[in-house]
Amino acid sequence: MAGFYKQRRPENTDLYRLMKWHFPNFKRDYNEKYGDIYGFYRPEIDKEIEKYLKCGIHKFGFARVKCKNDDCGEEYLLPFSCKGRGICPSCIQKHSLEAEHRLIEGDILQEVPHRHIILTCCIC
Secondary structure (H helix, E strand, O other), X not given: OOOOOOOOOHHHOHHHHHHHHHHHHHHHHHHHHHHHHHOOOOHHHHHHHHHHHHOOOHHHOXXXXXXXXXXXXXXXXXXXXXXXXXXXXXXXXHHHHHHHHHHHHOOOOOOOOOOOOOOOOOOO
Protein backbone atom coordinates (compact mmCIF):
# COMPACT_ATOMS: atom_id res chain seq x y z
CA MET A 1 0.00 0.00 0.00
CA ALA A 2 2.89 2.38 0.57
CA GLY A 3 3.51 2.51 -3.18
CA PHE A 4 -0.15 3.35 -3.85
CA TYR A 5 -0.68 6.28 -1.48
CA LYS A 6 1.56 9.29 -1.94
CA GLN A 7 1.45 11.75 0.93
CA ARG A 8 0.86 15.25 -0.34
CA ARG A 9 2.36 18.22 1.44
CA PRO A 10 -0.12 21.07 1.07
CA GLU A 11 1.90 23.34 3.33
CA ASN A 12 4.70 23.31 0.73
CA THR A 13 2.53 24.64 -2.11
CA ASP A 14 2.50 28.21 -3.34
CA LEU A 15 -1.26 28.51 -2.84
CA TYR A 16 -1.01 27.39 0.78
CA ARG A 17 1.78 29.85 1.55
CA LEU A 18 -0.12 32.62 -0.21
CA MET A 19 -3.24 32.00 1.88
CA LYS A 20 -1.34 31.52 5.13
CA TRP A 21 0.74 34.67 4.91
CA HIS A 22 -1.24 37.12 2.76
CA PHE A 23 -4.90 36.33 3.41
CA PRO A 24 -5.05 38.30 6.69
CA ASN A 25 -3.94 41.45 4.80
CA PHE A 26 -6.46 40.78 2.02
CA LYS A 27 -9.23 40.36 4.58
CA ARG A 28 -8.24 43.53 6.43
CA ASP A 29 -8.20 45.64 3.26
CA TYR A 30 -11.09 43.98 1.40
CA ASN A 31 -13.90 46.44 2.13
CA GLU A 32 -11.74 49.46 1.39
CA LYS A 33 -10.28 48.14 -1.88
CA TYR A 34 -12.95 45.81 -3.24
CA GLY A 35 -16.17 46.41 -1.29
CA ASP A 36 -17.65 48.91 -3.76
CA ILE A 37 -17.01 46.59 -6.70
CA TYR A 38 -17.75 43.12 -5.28
CA GLY A 39 -19.90 43.83 -2.25
CA PHE A 40 -19.30 43.28 1.45
CA TYR A 41 -16.86 40.71 2.83
CA ARG A 42 -18.70 37.44 3.47
CA PRO A 43 -17.90 35.31 6.57
CA GLU A 44 -18.09 32.13 4.47
CA ILE A 45 -14.73 33.11 3.00
CA ASP A 46 -13.08 32.76 6.42
CA LYS A 47 -14.58 29.30 6.89
CA GLU A 48 -13.32 28.08 3.51
CA ILE A 49 -9.83 29.44 4.06
CA GLU A 50 -9.67 27.97 7.57
CA LYS A 51 -10.76 24.55 6.27
CA TYR A 52 -8.24 24.74 3.42
CA LEU A 53 -5.35 25.60 5.75
CA LYS A 54 -6.10 22.44 7.79
CA CYS A 55 -6.69 20.12 4.83
CA GLY A 56 -4.24 17.25 4.52
CA ILE A 57 -2.14 18.17 7.56
CA HIS A 58 -1.64 15.45 10.16
CA LYS A 59 -1.72 17.68 13.23
CA PHE A 60 -5.37 18.54 12.47
CA GLY A 61 -6.46 14.90 12.46
CA PHE A 62 -5.89 11.68 10.59
CA ALA A 63 -7.08 8.11 10.16
CA ARG A 64 -4.85 5.06 10.42
CA VAL A 65 -5.19 2.89 7.31
CA LYS A 66 -4.04 -0.70 7.61
CA CYS A 67 -3.98 -3.51 5.06
CA LYS A 68 -6.35 -6.34 6.04
CA ASN A 69 -4.06 -8.94 4.51
CA ASP A 70 -2.31 -10.79 7.37
CA ASP A 71 0.83 -11.26 5.27
CA CYS A 72 1.10 -7.54 4.56
CA GLY A 73 -0.06 -5.60 7.61
CA GLU A 74 1.30 -2.39 6.13
CA GLU A 75 -0.24 0.83 7.41
CA TYR A 76 -0.07 4.57 7.01
CA LEU A 77 -1.70 7.70 8.40
CA LEU A 78 -4.20 9.46 6.15
CA PRO A 79 -4.80 13.10 7.12
CA PHE A 80 -8.36 14.41 7.03
CA SER A 81 -9.44 16.53 4.09
CA CYS A 82 -11.55 19.67 4.17
CA LYS A 83 -14.06 18.30 1.63
CA GLY A 84 -14.37 21.85 0.36
CA ARG A 85 -15.56 22.83 -3.07
CA GLY A 86 -14.20 26.34 -3.07
CA ILE A 87 -10.47 26.78 -2.94
CA CYS A 88 -8.78 23.45 -2.13
CA PRO A 89 -7.35 21.97 -5.35
CA SER A 90 -7.14 18.46 -3.90
CA CYS A 91 -10.76 18.34 -2.73
CA ILE A 92 -12.06 19.98 -5.92
CA GLN A 93 -10.30 17.28 -7.94
CA LYS A 94 -11.82 14.57 -5.75
CA HIS A 95 -15.34 15.98 -6.22
CA SER A 96 -14.80 16.19 -9.98
CA LEU A 97 -13.70 12.56 -10.16
CA GLU A 98 -16.65 11.43 -8.03
CA ALA A 99 -19.07 13.35 -10.27
CA GLU A 100 -17.50 11.77 -13.34
CA HIS A 101 -17.89 8.33 -11.79
CA ARG A 102 -21.57 8.99 -11.02
CA LEU A 103 -22.19 10.15 -14.58
CA ILE A 104 -20.57 7.08 -16.09
CA GLU A 105 -21.70 4.41 -13.62
CA GLY A 106 -25.18 5.88 -13.19
CA ASP A 107 -25.99 5.36 -16.88
CA ILE A 108 -26.40 9.11 -17.33
CA LEU A 109 -23.82 9.21 -20.12
CA GLN A 110 -23.56 6.73 -22.95
CA GLU A 111 -20.26 4.93 -23.42
CA VAL A 112 -18.97 7.09 -26.25
CA PRO A 113 -16.06 9.54 -26.23
CA HIS A 114 -16.95 12.89 -24.68
CA ARG A 115 -14.74 15.92 -25.08
CA HIS A 116 -16.73 18.34 -22.98
CA ILE A 117 -19.86 18.08 -20.88
CA ILE A 118 -22.00 20.97 -19.73
CA LEU A 119 -24.72 20.27 -17.19
CA THR A 120 -27.37 22.92 -16.71
CA CYS A 121 -30.56 23.32 -14.80
CA CYS A 122 -33.33 25.11 -16.60
CA ILE A 123 -36.19 26.54 -14.55
CA CYS A 124 -38.85 27.53 -17.04
